[in-house]
Amino acid sequence: MAKSIKKAVPDRKSQILLSASRVFAKKGYHEASITDIIDHAGIARGTFYLYFKHKRDVFDHLLTEFLNQLDHIIKPVEIHDGAPDPLQQLKDNITNVLTLISTQPEVAKILLHLSTGLDDRSAVTASSFYNGILEMIENALKTGIELGIVRKCNTIISSVIILGTVKEVAGYLITHKNPPSIQEISNEVIQYGMNGILLAK
Amino acid sequence: MAKSIKKAVPDRKSQILLSASRVFAKKGYHEASITDIIDHAGIARGTFYLYFKHKRDVFDHLLTEFLNQLDHIIKPVEIHDGAPDPLQQLKDNITNVLTLISTQPEVAKILLHLSTGLDDRSAVTASSFYNGILEMIENALKTGIELGIVRKCNTIISSVIILGTVKEVAGYLITHKNPPSIQEISNEVIQYGMNGILLAK
Amino acid sequence: MAKSIKKAVPDRKSQILLSASRVFAKKGYHEASITDIIDHAGIARGTFYLYFKHKRDVFDHLLTEFLNQLDHIIKPVEIHDGAPDPLQQLKDNITNVLTLISTQPEVAKILLHLSTGLDDRSAVTASSFYNGILEMIENALKTGIELGIVRKCNTIISSVIILGTVKEVAGYLITHKNPPSIQEISNEVIQYGMNGILLAK
Amino acid sequence: MAKSIKKAVPDRKSQILLSASRVFAKKGYHEASITDIIDHAGIARGTFYLYFKHKRDVFDHLLTEFLNQLDHIIKPVEIHDGAPDPLQQLKDNITNVLTLISTQPEVAKILLHLSTGLDDRSAVTASSFYNGILEMIENALKTGIELGIVRKCNTIISSVIILGTVKEVAGYLITHKNPPSIQEISNEVIQYGMNGILLAK
DNA sequence: GATGAATGAGCATTCATTCAT
DNA sequence: TATGAATGAATGCTCATTCAT
Numbered sequence: 001m002a003k004s005i006k007k008a009v010p011d012r013k014s015q016i017l018l019s020a021s022r023v024f025a026k027k028g029y030h031e032a033s034i035t036d037i038i039d040h041a042g043i044a045r046g047t048f049y050l051y052f053k054h055k056r057d058v059f060d061h062l063l064t065e066f067l068n069q070l071d072h073i074i075k076p077v078e079i080h081d082g083a084p085d086p087l088q089q090l091k092d093n094i095t096n097v098l099t100l101i102s103t104q105p106e107v108a109k110i111l112l113h114l115s116t117g118l119d120d121r122s123a124v125t126a127s128s129f130y131n132g133i134l135e136m137i138e139n140a141l142k143t144g145i146e147l148g149i150v151r152k153c154n155t156i157i158s159s160v161i162i163l164g165t166v167k168e169v170a171g172y173l174i175t176h177k178n179p180p181s182i183q184e185i186s187n188e189v190i191q192y193g194m195n196g197i198l199l200a201k
Numbered sequence: 202m203a204k205s206i207k208k209a210v211p212d213r214k215s216q217i218l219l220s221a222s223r224v225f226a227k228k229g230y231h232e233a234s235i236t237d238i239i240d241h242a243g244i245a246r247g248t249f250y251l252y253f254k255h256k257r258d259v260f261d262h263l264l265t266e267f268l269n270q271l272d273h274i275i276k277p278v279e280i281h282d283g284a285p286d287p288l289q290q291l292k293d294n295i296t297n298v299l300t301l302i303s304t305q306p307e308v309a310k311i312l313l314h315l316s317t318g319l320d321d322r323s324a325v326t327a328s329s330f331y332n333g334i335l336e337m338i339e340n341a342l343k344t345g346i347e348l349g350i351v352r353k354c355n356t357i358i359s360s361v362i363i364l365g366t367v368k369e370v371a372g373y374l375i376t377h378k379n380p381p382s383i384q385e386i387s388n389e390v391i392q393y394g395m396n397g398i399l400l401a402k
Numbered sequence: 403m404a405k406s407i408k409k410a411v412p413d414r415k416s417q418i419l420l421s422a423s424r425v426f427a428k429k430g431y432h433e434a435s436i437t438d439i440i441d442h443a444g445i446a447r448g449t450f451y452l453y454f455k456h457k458r459d460v461f462d463h464l465l466t467e468f469l470n471q472l473d474h475i476i477k478p479v480e481i482h483d484g485a486p487d488p489l490q491q492l493k494d495n496i497t498n499v500l501t502l503i504s505t506q507p508e509v510a511k512i513l514l515h516l517s518t519g520l521d522d523r524s525a526v527t528a529s530s531f532y533n534g535i536l537e538m539i540e541n542a543l544k545t546g547i548e549l550g551i552v553r554k555c556n557t558i559i560s561s562v563i564i565l566g567t568v569k570e571v572a573g574y575l576i577t578h579k580n581p582p583s584i585q586e587i588s589n590e591v592i593q594y595g596m597n598g599i600l601l602a603k
Numbered sequence: 604m605a606k607s608i609k610k611a612v613p614d615r616k617s618q619i620l621l622s623a624s625r626v627f628a629k630k631g632y633h634e635a636s637i638t639d640i641i642d643h644a645g646i647a648r649g650t651f652y653l654y655f656k657h658k659r660d661v662f663d664h665l666l667t668e669f670l671n672q673l674d675h676i677i678k679p680v681e682i683h684d685g686a687p688d689p690l691q692q693l694k695d696n697i698t699n700v701l702t703l704i705s706t707q708p709e710v711a712k713i714l715l716h717l718s719t720g721l722d723d724r725s726a727v728t729a730s731s732f733y734n735g736i737l738e739m740i741e742n743a744l745k746t747g748i749e750l751g752i753v754r755k756c757n758t759i760i761s762s763v764i765i766l767g768t769v770k771e772v773a774g775y776l777i778t779h780k781n782p783p784s785i786q787e788i789s790n791e792v793i794q795y796g797m798n799g800i801l802l803a804k
Numbered sequence: 805g806a807t808g809a810a811t812g813a814g815c816a817t818t819c820a821t822t823c824a825t
Numbered sequence: 826t827a828t829g830a831a832t833g834a835a836t837g838c839t840c841a842t843t844c845a846t
Contacts, residue, residue, distance in 0.1 A: 012830085028319045030231035034816060044832045046819080055816065113316035116376065118229045141398070151398050157370065157381060157389040158398055164369020165362050172361045175318045180358060188358040191397075197342070197352050197359055198288070198395040213805095235841060245807040247844080256841065414809085430721045432633035436837060446811045451838065515718035518778065520631045543800070553800050559772065559783060559791040560800055566771020567764045574763045577720045582760060590760040596799045599744070599754050599761055615826095637820060647828045649823080658820065 013051045016041050017065075020058040025106035028113065029059055029122070056121070063114075063122055066107040067129050073100055074133070077140050079147060086149060091190050094166065098173060098182045105174040112171050134159045165189055214252045217242050218266075221259045226307035229314065230260055230323075257322065260311075264323055267308040268330045274301055275334070278341045280348060287350060292391050295367065299374060299383045306375040313372050335360045366390055415453045418443050422460040427508035430515065431461055431524070458523070465516075465524055468509040469531050475502055476535070479542050481549060488551060493592050496568065500575055500584045507576040514573050536561045567591055616654045619644050620668075623661040628709035631716065632662055632725075659724065662713075666725055669710040670732045676703055677736070680743045682750060689752060694793050697769065701776055701785045708777040715774050737762045768792055 019041035023032045034055055038048050052058045073096045077089045101108040114126040137159040144150030169189060173179045180188075220242035224233045235256060239249050253259045274297045278290045302309040315327040338360040345351030370390060374380045381389075411417040421443035425434045436457055440450050454460045475498045479491045503510040516528040539561040546552030571591060575581045582590075622644035626635045637658060641651050655661045676699045680692045704711040717729040740762040747753030772792060776782045783791075 025318075026320055028316055028321065031319075031321070033814085035814095045817085045834090046832055047830080049817065050830070109318055113319065115229055115314035115316075116372070118232075118314065119227060120229060120232065123229075144398075151396060153392065153398055154381065154385065154389050157373075157386055158393065160369050160373045161366045161390065161393050164365040164367075164372075166365075167369065168361050168365020169358065171317065171365075172358075180355065184355065185358055188355050189362065191354065192359065192362050194397045195352060196393060196395045196397045197354055197363075198345075198350065234839090246809090246842090247807050248805080250842070251805070428722055430718055430723065433721075433723070435835085437835095447813090447838085448811055448840080449809080452809070457837065511720060515721065517631055517716035517718075518774070520634075520716065521629060522631060522634065546800075553798060555794065555800055556783065556787065556791050559775075559788055560795065562771050562775045563768045563792065563795050566767040566769075566774075568767075570763050570767020570770065571760065573719065573767075574760075582757065586757065587760055590757050591764065593756065594761065594764050594799060597754060598795060598797045598799045599756055599765075636818090648821090648830090649828050650826080652821070653826070 012043070012047070016043070016048060016051055017058065017062060021062050021104070021106040021110065024059060024062070025109040029110075059110075059122060060125070062107050062110060063125060066104065066111060067125070069100055070097065070129075073097060074136070076136055077143075079143060086144070087190070087194075090193075091186055094186045094189055095182055097166065098170060098185060101170050102173055102182065108170065108174055112167060112174075130163065134163055137162050162193070165192070213244070213248070217244070217249060217252055218259065218263060222263050222305070222307040222311065225260065225263070226310040230311075260323055261326065263308050263311060264315075264326060267305065267312055268326070270301055270305075271298065271330075272333075274298060275337070277337055278344075280344060287345070288391070288395075291394075292387055295387045295390055296383055298367065299371060299386060302371050303374055303383065309371065309375050313368060313375075331364065335364055338363050363394070366393070414445070414449070418445070418450060418453055419460065419464060423464050423506070423508040423512065426461060426464065427511040431512075461512075461524060462527070464509050464512060465527060468506065468513055469527070471502055472499065472531075473534075475499060476538070478538055479545075481545060488546070489592070489596075492595075493588055496588045496591055497584055499568065500572060500587060503572050504575055504584065510572065510576055514569060514576075532565065536565055539564050564595070567594070615646070615650070619646070619651060619654055620661060620665060624665050624707075624709040624713065627662065627665070628712040632713075662725055663728065665710050665713060666717075666728060669707065669714055670728070672703055673700065673732075674735075676700060677739070679739055680746075682746060689747070690793070690797075693796075694789055697789045697792055698785055700769065701773060701788060704773045705776055705785065711773065711777055715770060715777075733766065737766055740765050765796070768795070 016037065020032075020037050023036045023040055026032075027036065034045065034048060037058070038045055041048075052061070074093055075089065077086050077093075078084075079086060083089070111126060115123050116127040116130060138155045141150055141153070141155040141158055145152055145155070166189070169185055173182070173185065179185075217238065221233075221238050224237045224241055227233075228237065235246065235249060238259070239246055242249075253262070275294055276290065278287050278294075279285075280287060284290070312327060316324050317328045317331060318324065339356045342351050342354070342356040342359055346353055346356070367390070370386055374383070374386065380386075411420055418439065422434075422439050425438045425442055428434075429438065436447065436450060439460070440447055443450075454463070476495055477491065479488050479495075480486075481488060485491075513528060517525050518529040518532060540557045543552055543555070543557040543560055547554055547557070568591070571587055575584070575587065581587075619640065623635075623640050626639045626643055629635075630639065637648065637651060640661070641648055644651075655664070677696055678692065680689050680696075681687075682689060686692075714729060718726050719730045719733060720726065741758045744753055744756070744758040744761055748755055748758070769792070772788055776785070776788065782788075
């Protein structure tokens with residue numbers, strides 16, 4: 001079983017990406033300097049540029065990689081015969097997303113901090129990602145309404161509410177020392193989605 | 202009644218603050234340069250530093266001013282005898298917040314884009330504001346539960362959900378060209394809070 | 403009569419241009435650093451960029467300004483009735499060019515060092531200048547042949563010879579400590595043009 | 604008789620020199636990067652430094668090698684009894700130089716582009732070469748004057764003129780697509796040297 | 805107060821050179 | 826020999842901040 005272990009990080013590129021995610025998560029894109037990143041990675045200045053063309057390049061790498069993972073993990077709710085309980089599918093999505101996020105809190109932080117609506121290339125990337133999610137949610141809601149499992153509602157606003165719910169809950173999960181368990185959080189989100197919180201008049 | 206209106210903007214300081222809010226909202230804090238701000242305000246470089254010590258200074262000004270307004274507008278739900286319907290108080294809060302936000306979309310954008318969790322003075326300011334809000338919501342939930350008007354729930358997570366709901370909905374309101382009316386949005390948020398969206402058993 | 407004199411240099415821009423010409427003449431474009439220039443000018447780094455957009459910018463400024471001066475000083479030989487002796491016109495041109503060059507030896511050096519034929523913006527600028535000169539000379543030669551005052555010859559090659567003659571003589575003038583007088587040089591060039599140097603068999 | 608030809612290029616060192624000459628001729632010394640050269644040569648980065656100490660090293664190699672060739676090819680005009688016609692010797696020199704130049708246009712370009720007068724080691728090398736040539740020409744002129752085959756003239760300036768003539772004509776030869784033949788050029792240069800071009804008295 | 809020329813610390817990026825394999 | 830990943834000094838340029846007028 002040889003001289004394997006060596007480092008937790010497999011190669012230089014990953015090493016830089018890891019360091020960059022830490023630094024970006026701590027200081028934000030603009031306040032993070034190349035010096036910060038290479039110091040954290042313990043490499044020379046030139047080495048950084050051996051693997052990435054620009055500062056922006058690492059950032060985009062980090063972002064798109066994470067967005068791709070999210071994309072793969074989020075499954076549109078299926079309703080055909082024999083499909084699992086839609087509620088469970090929903091809950092699975094939430095759990096999976098929160099799990100992925102808690103695995104890579106730094107990159108998640110970067111994504112959540114991205115200012116949608118700014119004149120900024122990365123912001124646009126994130127924005128279009130969120131729009132895609134919104135669309136997916138809205139479609140699910142529409143289908144749900146047709147099938148009678150979702151109450152009639154303004155599907156746009158409701159999608160926004162759901163997105164906000166998950167984003168904030170995710171942010172809470174990664175910025176707090178001892179957050180509730182992902183199970184607990186998912187349950188609560190689902191509960192909220194099923195019953196709201198108000199016990200009605 | 203004095204020398205009256207003169208300008209839409211009362212004084213230099215406000216003039217700069219206004220310009221800064223526009224510029225920050227468009228480009229974000231880091232991408233916005235002093236040059237951008239003074240060009241927009243039509244003043245000289247030195248004049249800017251006559252009214253603000255740093256670039257950060259204007260930003261903080263903008264932020265705390267807005268946070269104060271929000272603080273004043275958000276009223277803890279009162280439940281004593283003769284108090285208005287709690288549901289209505291809740292709805293009023295939401296409506297008022299959204300209205301304030303839509304009145305000052307630029308500063309609102311700045312606040313919403315603030316990256317909670319960064320090593321950043323303004324971020325900390327915003328963070329503590331949000332924490333205050335969270336606390337307020339949590340207390341309301343607890344009281345509500347005692348009074349039997351709120352379903353038993355994890356009050357922390359639920360507070361986070363509610364905060365996320367309002368933040369995302371606010372973000373949607375100020376970044377879209379033809380958003381739904383504030384009434385409509387508030388209603389939907391309340392509906393969601395009362396019934397959730399899922400009809401499931 | 404007042405605090406006039408102050409500096410030999412009228413304004414900042416000229417001051418920078420002067421320093422730049424010295425530095426470029428000494429080290430060449432690439433070896434000259436912004437630091438060299440601002441040190442020579444005794445100004446701060448930022449000040450340089452207040453007056454010029456790029457390093458290249460100063461260089462181009464220097465070059466085109468000088469080329470313009472040359473352009474104005476070189477007069478096509480006129481042959482109509484009542485025009486001065488063509489030979490004298492020719493001599494005047496040479497004298498004027500050499501005089502201008504000796505007045506601004508640094509910029510002249512820059513121009514003469516420019517590598518015509520390189521993939522380089524400034525080189526192209528200089529190249530097209532020289533081509534213009536070549537054309538002018540060739541036209542003069544053709545007219546001269548028609549009028550019988552120039553011996554039949556390959557006008558292209560002869561133009562190149564004349565250009566080379568003046569360039570080399572100019573280079574000699576500015577790189578030597580105690581060069582012959584401009585008068586002497588011009589005379590010799592004219593003599594060479596009239597009789598060559600060989601006394602033929 | 605051995606393993607013979609193999610490649611057009613005999614060994615690694617020549618291979619690098621060839622590539623370097625191409626690259627330097629196209630981009631100039633400073634704009635040419637080691638990367639350009641090794642890419643062109645199809646070798647690894649480290650290999651380059653196996654054969655040359657510095658970037659400058661290749662350049663100097665190229666330069667001195669070419670200067671040596673020129674040195675060997677240019678023969679001082681001999682005037683002793685039984686020596687060939689001096690005019691023919693002169694013409695042979697010019698023809699030979701132009702031929703050598705047209706054989707190795709890249710290196711020739713490099714030499715011609717060298718900025719005599721710069722704080723630059725190669726420039727100094729070239730400069731001293733040109734000075735040697737100038738001296739040789741001047742001596743020839745002096746002897747010629749003594750022998751009555753050269754008109755009395757300022758031998759320094761005339762040498763400079765002759766050098767400029769050949770340099771410019773050489774530059775023309777290698778930078779133009781369809782230049783006149785070397786014969787034609789040589790003839791014209793000689794004609795110019797014998798008669799000038801002006802017919803006037 | 806108001807101005808805008810001047811400042812210089814700070815940053816991203818390049819590239820010749822080295823060296824372990 | 827040959828390789829190419831790694832290095833880090835050097836450079837051009839930006840921009841928040843100052844200050845003499």
